[in-house]
Amino acid sequence: MRIFVQSIDYNIWKIILNGPDVPTKQNADGEVMAKEDNEWTEEEKKKVELNAKAINLMHFAISFEEFRKVSRCKMAKEIWDKLRLTHEGTKQVRETRIDMLMKEYEMFSMKEDESIDQMFERFSIIINNLDAMERSYSEETLVRKILRSLTKK
Incomplete structure (x- = not known):
């Protein structure tokens, strides 16, 4: 999935990993709150669009069974986190x-x-x-392992 998304737009991949920048403002009390759609700048609209594009890409890249698990998610990061947990499990x-x-x-x-x-x-x-779990070996180590694993036949 990483390469698929990065090949389309690396900024979309960053949105999937880190979440979108939701446009916010401070009210008179100093409270931070989400801006209304009509208050967004062009740059803020583009950031929100990236989240929508990320969600769309992910929906197309997954099976129907996985889609049912994440269809209620509103943010790309939320979808990614749920899929990672489904496929990789907890840290333990x-x-x-x-x-x-x-x-x-x-x-x-x-x-x-x-x-x-x-x-x-x-x-x-x-x-x-092992590579998928971010444990990798050098080519040299792998070749040696294969050669040591051969039978005499």
Whole structure:
């Protein structure tokens, strides 16, 4: 999703991560409150449009099942946070997944009845999942791991 949105407009990606700048003003009591639509400057309108564009992009990029989970969200950041929680889980769940993937990586070896293509596919799945959890290895380390994992056959 990150690359998809960034390729269209990097400012939209920033809105998804950080939330929009909602136009505000101070009243006579010094209270901060949202501006009415007709009070917005052109720059403020553009910032609000970015949030709408971000929501639209995200709605097109997700499945119908995921759309049902986020359809009531009014801000792109709210949608992003809900999707992240759905796919990555809480911090504790995420750390547990990382631990399990790291163990799977460390214990990885080629099975006796497995072809090199099958082994590499299994290995790629582990590495891609680790990358998604922001745990990555250098190409050199990965090549060494694969070579050490080969059977004598």
